[in-house]
Amino acid sequence: MFKKVFRYLILGLGVYALIATLVITFYKDDPQAMIWQDREAFNKRYIDKLTIENPVNLNSVLDYLGSPDLTFAKRDKEEVWQIIFYRTQHIKSDGITTMDECSGLLFKNGELVLWGPSAFDAYQREG
Template sequence: MIKKVLQYIVLGLAVYAAIVMLVINFYKDDPQAMIWQDREAFNKRFISKLKPDQALSINEVLETLGSPDLTYVKKQPDKTLQIVYYRTQLVKPDGITTQDECTGLLFDNGKLILWGPAASVAYEKAL
């Protein structure tokens, strides 16, 4: 009897571990479904992992992070600069997302070229 109970417990733990591993490995985070604190941390973690030689497109960023909190575009006939802002730190708990609570990602013709404070500076000076 005790042996059978132990077998069920071990089997249950094995099934539980298998389900946990499947969720961890195959469940994609959805920023739109997160509460604001989790989304903020998710955005910050994603942006902190960006590397200069990583040629991300705006579509790849939008697919991962979802809709930006703020976005601005400057267009010329041969060039389009777009900066998107994702909230990464709460400054004032007023329910309004402002630029100082966000990290900017600057795209030149749809390709990521800069992020962080340098992105905002470069966007303001451009065109």
């Protein structure tokens, strides 16, 4: 009797470990389905990991983070400048997302060139 229970226990733990591993490996977080606190943290973690050595393009950011909270774009001759904002810090519970609650990512022709507090200032200077 004890051997039978022990086998089922080991089998159950093995199946649980397999399912957990598959979920962790293949499940992609969906920022659109997150509550705002989780999405804020998700956005902040992603933006904090950005580096100049591994540049990203606009499409990869949109695929990973989903729709931005705010976005602005303009064309200057042959160059297209776009800045997108993702909420990364809560300031005021008013139901409105403002730029001071967001981190900006500045793109030139679809390639990330600057992010953080100075991104919007650079966007305004260009063009």
